[in-house]
Amino acid sequence: MSPRSLAEPLRGEVTVVTGAGRGIGRAVAEAAVEAGGTVVGLDLPGPDLDGLAADLHVHVQGVDIGDHDAVGAAFGSIASEIGPVGVLVNCAGVICDNRPAEEVTEDDLDRLWRVNLKGTFFCAQAAVTHGMIERRHGHIVNFASQAALVALPHQGAYTASKGAVMALTRSLAIDWAHYGITVNAIAPTFIWTPMSTPMLQIDEVRAASERRIPLGRLGQPSDVAGVAVFLASDAAGFITGQTIPVDGGWTAGEPGLAL
């Protein structure tokens, strides 16, 4: 482990957080600032990204991560204007409306594949070629989902895209280990964010999820942000290719079975 302090584990690291405009990405950006990182928030252009820049005084880049060339250009300008990229947290993601698998459309599949898989892949490629390979050091944290471990009903396209992120995480970890780059993923359960709110506002869904989670509550973005910072730091430097559930125990088993 490097001599970097555990109190500021990202000190001096150019830390790119995608999806930083809101939800989990915003919480990760805040935690990364606290951890001493030089944070670059990347998201679609708009008020959320403007708010991030105004509130946290971090660098921002308005980019569609599904656009290969735009991602390359953004990381190129980050490397030349701010410094070589040391950390990437791939938070940006999308979900689609609930529908049974027989009704999933080609558009659903294309949109989720484009952002959740290709966007994650493009940003990882750009991060390693704009800093990590040259430095022989770097940490990448991807966002899978609990849905990749236990299927989320009526979300076949999302579930498949997040399973692909888990597989990609292992693949990148193996390909880039010899550069000293780690690649891990987080698989959160239901976390209160703008993405999940429409689902969690349905009383039965919220109550059933709270009952199903052994720790008895849904997650907050802050429950995930600290784990992302840990995996992005040298403290986790001997972990690679893993997907860490942050799920209050959901995938450990069912609570409250009266045996």
Ligand SMILES: NC(=O)c1ccc[n+]([C@@H]2O[C@H](COP(=O)([O-])OP(=O)(O)OC[C@H]3O[C@@H](n4cnc5c(N)ncnc54)[C@H](O)[C@@H]3O)[C@@H](O)[C@H]2O)c1
């Ligand atoms: N919230 C949950 O319950 C939950 C559970 C499991 C996994 N996740 C995953 O965690 C990550 C963050 O989720 P969240 O709940 O904070 O979502 P969110 O919708 O609240 O935020 C996602 C962010 O990604 C950005 N984004 C979407 N498409 C983009 C694109 N093409 N280019 C750039 N930015 C783009 C959005 O603008 C938004 O700011 C996602 O990958 C999501 O799939 C969330």
